[in-house]
Amino acid sequence: MIKLTIEENTYSCLPDETVLDALLRENVAISYACKKGSCHSCMLRSPDTLPPASAQVGLKNTLKKHHHFLACLCHPEQDMVIKLPDQSEFYTDGIVVVNTLLNRNTLLLIIAFKDAFEFNAGQFVNLQRPDGLTRSYSIANTPQESNTLEFHIRRLPGGKFSAWLHDDIKAGDSIAVSEARGHCFYLPENSEQGLLLVGTGTGLAPLAGILTDALAQGHSGPIYLFHGSRDLEDLYRIDEMRRLAEQHQNFHYIPCLSGKHVPEGFSQGRINDIVLASFPDLKGWRVFLCGHPDMVKQMKTMTFLKGAASADIYADAFLVTPS
């Protein structure tokens, strides 16, 4: 008899039952639709056990890495501890150690923890205010950095949470941080593959982590980072990226400005136009897209049509919570 554990509850999975069958029989609230492995509504995660390969068919490689699986396809081979998608999250308290401005509206926030924080560069966490308000932010550093998480926080006009981070918190304050989530990160396979990283505004945060991670793991293929904004004052880390490009022959940094004033050393135009004009063919490339949801959505389609495999396109759209 296989045991399925969700939070404090244990359920039995009968022989020949799928996880979905078992949970529905036990009246657990779980999303599902096609029951055939194609709609992905019943996707769950078993952090401690690798699910059977047949239960991961069709999932992105980064999702597979973190043990996501489809309940309707899963015939468990061993007891499983399962996390539901909307399960209440586990929060850890960290201490704010840095909060300084990177540019006129972007805050550098660094939070330190007692123990090492588990994550892949490019993932995101939820930060939680004492009154319970939470927002998601992408991690900008790599796990090699000791026990800290770095964030780039844009002040949003009318944004409650970003205003709190910019104006109210200070070094020494405690802040609650959820576990890391997200499928937009680097896997060290195909290390000669070209990497195309495209970000707007604070989309640089996860991309900086991903590219640092790739370089640290010896990625030898070309790495192109396009970072775009309207005005120069909304870009940041420009000198650091230029220095990184000087240190690594395979890393190329192209800052893009779509506004009127474009100084020497910057590309003029909208980032999607510049990227697509720079690459006649993206067959064989791995693509990471982070930032403005409209840019991410358009670039997903455009890079796919230019030949990038759908399995090689990783997108993280920064959705804004309406006030």
Place this chain on the structure above:
Amino acid sequence: MTDTQNNNTTTSKTLYERIGGEAAVNAAVDLFYRKVLNDYRINRFFDNTDMDKQIAKQKAFFTMTFGGPNNYTGGDMRNAHAQLVKMGLDNSHFDVVMEHLGATLVELKVPTDLIAEAAAIAESTRKDVLGK
């Protein structure tokens, strides 16, 4: 060649196995979906708000077309396309999809007889897809 060579004749393998199984599905899906997105005759029916979900649906379509493991009923096909039928999906659009299916398999150098078998399976869903 040794005596321990696989004794199966090609006729005892399923279409799915002969066409290349899951690897063939994965190769076909991206090629096919690019053709569809680039074709103004039908791209409006392919909701592009979530490419990942669409790709998953295309994999299901190809698995079925290759005679692979699936238990889609006529009712499933009807329900899945009902909204598109309301948007005006008709025989001409189905024909265009069949055209791109064929072109994809030709591009993948699938033997003509296997393409014909797959096309026949796809064609058999026409009435259910169009809700007729």
